[in-house]
Amino acid sequence: MRVAVTAAGVGRFGKRSETLIDLLCEAGREALDGIGRKPVDLLVVAHMAGGTFAGVENTAAKVADQLGLDTSAGFRVEAASASGAAAFHAAVPLVAAGGYDRALVIAGEKMTDLPSAEVARVLARSLAPMEIAHGATMPGLAALVASRYLTRYGVGEDALDAVTVAARAAAARNPNAQFPTAVTSAQVRESRPIALPLRLLHCSAVSDGAAALVLERTAGPAGVLGLGQATDHIELVERPDLTSFRATQVAAKRAYEAARQTRKEVDFAELHDAFAPFALLDLEDIGITGPGEGAAWFLNGSTASDGRFPVNPSGGILGRGHPVGASGLVQIAEVARQLRGESGPMAIARRPKRGLAQSIGGLGSHNFVTLLGDTGGGGR
Amino acid sequence: MSEVPPLAIVRCDHCQARFLPHPGLCPRCGSDELVRTEIPAHATVLAATELLAPAAGWPSPHRLAILEATESVRILAIVRGPLPTLGSVVAVRRTNDLYEVVLPSPG
Numbered sequence A: 001m002r003v004a005v006t007a008a009g010v011g012r013f014g015k016r017s018e019t020l021i022d023l024l025c026e027a028g029r030e031a032l033d034g035i036g037r038k039p040v041d042l043l044v045v046a047h048m049a050g051g052t053f054a055g056v057e058n059t060a061a062k063v064a065d066q067l068g069l070d071t072s073a074g075f076r077v078e079a080a081s082a083s084g085a086a087a088f089h090a091a092v093p094l095v096a097a098g099g100y101d102r103a104l105v106i107a108g109e110k111m112t113d114l115p116s117a118e119v120a121r122v123l124a125r126s127l128a129p130m131e132i133a134h135g136a137t138m139p140g141l142a143a144l145v146a147s148r149y150l151t152r153y154g155v156g157e158d159a160l161d162a163v164t165v166a167a168r169a170a171a172a173r174n175p176n177a178q179f180p181t182a183v184t185s186a187q188v189r190e191s192r193p194i195a196l197p198l199r200l201l202h203c204s205a206v207s208d209g210a211a212a213l214v215l216e217r218t219a220g221p222a223g224v225l226g227l228g229q230a231t232d233h234i235e236l237v238e239r240p241d242l243t244s245f246r247a248t249q250v251a252a253k254r255a256y257e258a259a260r261q262t263r264k265e266v267d268f269a270e271l272h273d274a275f276a277p278f279a280l281l282d283l284e285d286i287g288i289t290g291p292g293e294g295a296a297w298f299l300n301g302s303t304a305s306d307g308r309f310p311v312n313p314s315g316g317i318l319g320r321g322h323p324v325g326a327s328g329l330v331q332i333a334e335v336a337r338q339l340r341g342e343s344g345p346m347a348i349a350r351r352p353k354r355g356l357a358q359s360i361g362g363l364g365s366h367n368f369v370t371l372l373g374d375t376g377g378g379g380r
Numbered sequence B: 001m002s003e004v005p006p007l008a009i010v011r012c013d014h015c016q017a018r019f020l021p022h023p024g025l026c027p028r029c030g031s032d033e034l035v036r037t038e039i040p041a042h043a044t045v046l047a048a049t050e051l052l053a054p055a056a057g058w059p060s061p062h063r064l065a066i067l068e069a070t071e072s073v074r075i076l077a078i079v080r081g082p083l084p085t086l087g088s089v090v091a092v093r094r095t096n097d098l099y100e101v102v103l104p105s106p107g
């Protein structure tokens, strides 16, 4: 699959005054500038709920028009909080097959226009009707996963705190992050309880933001090595295991097989930590550690920028902010920038050859894994 | 232990999966060979949480637990009292399409 990410654009995450279309175009323009404004013949746009959050539909045509992509082809893709990853996974095979020469993939969300209670209600629509009927929320179900994980593996809540502390320390090096200040584990532990054992600082924040990248049929340092995705039962209780996300496990297996690689050949990852416990599960689900061992990796610094397997050098979703539709794509953009040597102060200690992005849609019901790496050609 | 009526569940005759009544086909294998059956309404508490930022219309705190009944059927249930101890066995009841942990009667 000779397709590579040849440019990326990431806007500032946080509360933004611009419209969703403007945010998408801002990131898109930065990515297009990165390829010297060469023509693009495919535009794939993603957001989770732009109609509800931002009152806008028909986004692909509107973005194409505003970016001057005259009569390009395109469409919008949706997979809940993994929408951005889904857009990338939709675009890659179209470019690989030769149907299009160059694709611009853009994903974003504009969430802060709505009151936070309304945002929570919209996000919960990704859950099963039965779960909503019982008063479950995203953090509530994440807390149940955490509760089971901590009990099953005898892990303390300090592992959850360590995930947030690491995310915020990394975000302090990311000029686009919503939370560019470090926090201590005591601050995490003293933050307001949301759904015990989860506290405010264990949960990602409502945010505005967008990311974009360009895909071309070429080799390069950020070549697409393999893609994998999988759905799982919508109801958490119907899944065989509460302490892992099977959809990530299957997606990772598919991505490794497509890339003819194993987990041992991956140097670092951007993982979906919308809630701190997810980072522990994610690290296990992509096969870097065994079940129940993720906590120790975060506690002993193995996932730090200079650790054995750096995780979320961009600050992750906890530090960067979570404009839901954008998150799956900004992860891939940040992996590509690490591989292309474009991460500036976020660069991990050893220049990586292969990186992985893992995105969760809903409460782990539709997950994506993307493997990027050097496919030669040198083209930067 | 409280006396509670058995819980209705569904068994898939094709893949033998067991789950709570559920719209559509067998979530595991897609078969329509679904048979209604019953299990005792006692279950082990696998996980529990207290929501202090509950969804609109719910009291704060709103408490939820995931229970595991016989034949590996798992249930998301509301707890209208103190959270039960993880690993303990509780009775569960379905009322108006909602599952609730049955609280021990006072005294």
Ligand SMILES: [Zn+2]
Binding pocket: B012, B013, B014, B015, B016, B017, B026, B027, B028, B029, B030, B031
């Ligand atoms: Zn079945």
